[in-house]
Amino acid sequence: MFNDLIYTIHKEEHSDESLKKLLTAHPEIKFVSVVGIDLSGNDTDAKIPMRIFLDDINGFLKGAIQTDGSSVAFPGIATLNNAKVDMVPDTEVNWFVDYNFENFDEELGKPVGTLRIPCFLIHEEKAIDSRHILKSSISNIEENLMNFYRKYPELLDVYGIGIDDIEDIVATAATELEFWVKTPEEKAHVEELSTSQVLKEQYWTRTKGVVRTALEEALMLMDKYGLEAEMGHKEVGGVKATLGEDGNLTHIMEQLEIDWKYADALQAADNELFARILVKETFRRHGLDVSFLAKPVDGVAGSGEHTHLSIALKLKNGKRINLFAPTSKHFLSIYGYGSLMGVLKNYEIINPFVTATNDSFRRLKPGFEAPICIVTSIGHSVDIPSRNRTILVGVIRDIGSPLAYRFELRSPNPHTNTYLALATLFMACNDGITYAITKGKTEDDLLAELSKEAGVKADYLEQDRAYRSEHDVFEDYIEEERIRLFGKAPATVYENLVALDNYPEKLEVLKQGAVFTDRLIQSYRTAVERRWITEITGRIIPHYADEIRSYKMLHDSTKALDVDVTRWQKVNELRLYLMKDSYSIKSLFTRIRESVENHDHKTVSALQIEMDAKMAELRDLYGEYKRNLLDI
Incomplete structure (x- = not known):
């Protein structure tokens, strides 16, 4: 089934001549689809017959395809009265052929394929899509590093190279x-x-x-x-x-x-x-x-999507130098320490782009190896790498392989918009690197600041916070200690988004080089808020209502013990509190709906926290009640 098919068209093969020759030789690839990623992480898809593509490859690659802004999530940008969005293919990445193994061309004996071409989404001559934001963030960090090497050429002495030896600066990632x-x-x-x-x-x-x-x-x-x-x-x-x-x-x-x-x-x-x-x-x-839900079953381990990143110099002789790897007996280089500190210091404005759904917050709870604290672990000693699974950012070190040095962000989930998450991470890395270089910090200086205790004043990191722990964050600290040392984690989508208001100086980090703009950030925020509210009213409350209706009285009142009657009474009182209105009292569900109608998102957030807690209590009470019954 898998033989004699073309799966990938590499970026070196994207010329008109190469594409026409390759695709003509593989008539089983019958369609083309341009793939743009909106601010919510949704990918576009379409079925354009291959003959149209082959008739005018150059025109196609220059942006002959358009989409309606109402079909992608760019609120406040691609509006109904200004909805045209151009789709410009990206020729600098690999293209994949998506085969339908349930639709065979009988004459060819092969499955029908669709060539998926990643693209940028252009509105009023400006790129507005998630892919372009990531590309811009990478260009920004590359440009800044090269400027530093021109200004401080001695930074390269430790590698025994000069600026003319550098072919490129490469930001790498893995999920x-x-x-x-x-x-x-x-x-x-x-x-x-x-x-x-x-x-x-x-x-x-x-x-x-x-x-x-x-x-x-x-x-x-x-x-x-x-x-x-x-x-x-x-x-x-x-x-x-x-x-x-x-x-x-x-x-x-x-x-x-x-x-x-x-x-x-x-x-x-x-x-x-x-x-x-x-x-x-x-x-x-x-x-x-x-x-791919982050938490498909409450009370059971959720699904994460740990995201790895690093930055390297690509030399003209083909060699790569991992900038995070130390050049002396240290945990990290100045770039590694600076980048790690940048992510930790600015995580409040990174998190809204990582954790953006109701489902993702259900995963981020103590006890399931999901991170809730802004803290890192780098190891007890330089010779022994850390594998602390309770922290937010892990430092992956392989002493025998410098190229393997990288950071692992443990908070993303399968529905995180990886493009935007990586973009914010690289922007934060750039902020930390800029601090380390412009302030002339050594590895010892940066390690000391990263390892400081809460209350100790620092040049970059916040005085009241600690940022490093080699302990089990969940077992070795009580909740009050975690909040005091590492900050209070947001509990809802709303609490996460208000960080964009509460930390304006940190938000400026994302705006460097116009990678993120106020318009893009506001559009993203609007899309996330709409999804948050729509899920609460259209999915979560109806799902909870069905669950509550399923919790019925199971005991025979003529045979039940007092404990059964008392336990059912507690269950039923909670059922009524959650979803049953009376002339004098409104249920919790009704109060949430009214707050939504009044656009009172702060109250919606507070009531959502109460609703989830009450539902968890209800499940426990009903389970206790049901376990004591002999005949059901």
Whole structure:
């Protein structure tokens, strides 16, 4: 099935002549789709017949395709009365061919393919899309570093090179995918899943049956596309499947992870987007549903998408120098320390671009290895790398391989807009590097500042905060200590977004070089707020209402014990408080809806926190009530 197909058209093959020759030789590639990424992370898709593309390749590549702004998320920019958005293909990255293995051309004996061409979205002659924002952030850090090398050529002495030896400055990145896979319509049994998780019955155990087949096929396809798969395995969540009468496994519910090789940052983000499509379609062909939700099941481990980044010098002789790697016996270089400090100091305005949905906040809770504190761990000693899984930013060090030095941001999830998340991270790195270089800081200076205790004044980091801990952040600190040392984490989308108002000086970091503009930031914020509100009123409250209606009185009043009656009374009182109005009292759900109608987002946020807490309490109460009944 996989042989004799073209999976990737590399950036070196994007000339008119090369494309015409290649695509003419592969008539199974019947369509072209231009892929732009809006501010919400949605990718555009269309089916344009290949003959149209082949008739005028040059015209197509110069932006002959347009889309309606109402079909993409750019509120306040691409409005109904000014909706034209031009789609300009990006010829500097690889293009993928997306094959439909359920639609074969019988004459050719091959599946029908669609060439997906990443593009930039242009409105009124200005790029407004997520891909372009990431590209601009990379250009910004490259330009700033080169300016520093011209001004301070001695910075390169430690590498034994001069500025003329540098061909390029490369920002690299890598992501990974965690996801849940299940039999369609299978319902989660939370207690069984939670017990299996605590016992670690699934973590890295052997995959079986159709899950194994789909996982192996996905890894093989990733290699075909040049993504260079590195590992696929079970994650912590899941339960044992059931063997059906036909010998096949049923009632499948497992959590998996797939990793692949790093790439230049923009290409890495494109790779991650296509990997999600590939994984979902591959498992679907085998009759399995895939969920990329951050927290598909409450009370059970969620799915993260740890994001790795580093910065390197590419020399004209082909050599690469990882700027994060130390040149002496230290944890990091000045660039590494500066970048790490930049991310930690500015994370309040990074977080709105990383954690932007109700679902993502359900994952960020203590006890599930999901980070909630702005803190890093770099290791107890230079000789022993840290693998502290309770912190926000991990420092990945391989003493024997300088190119492997990188940061791992642990807060993203599979629905994080990777383009914008990386863009904010590189902008923050640039801010920290600028501080380190312009203030003449040494590695010792930066390590001391990074390791300072709360209350100690510093030149860059905030006085009242601590930023490094080698402890278990969840076990070794009580909640009050965590908040005092590392700051209070936002609990809702609204609380996260107001950081854009509360930290104007930090927001300026994103605006350097006009990478982010006020207009783009406001458009992004509006899109996130709309989704937040729409999900609460259109999905969360109706879902909770159905759940509440399912909690019915199960005991026989003539046989029940007092404890059963009392427990049911507590359950029912909470049911009424959440969703039942009377002439004198409005339910919590009604108060949320009214706050939405009044555009009182602060109150909506506070009531959402209360609603989620009350629902968790209700589940516990009903479980306690139900467990005591003999006859149900």
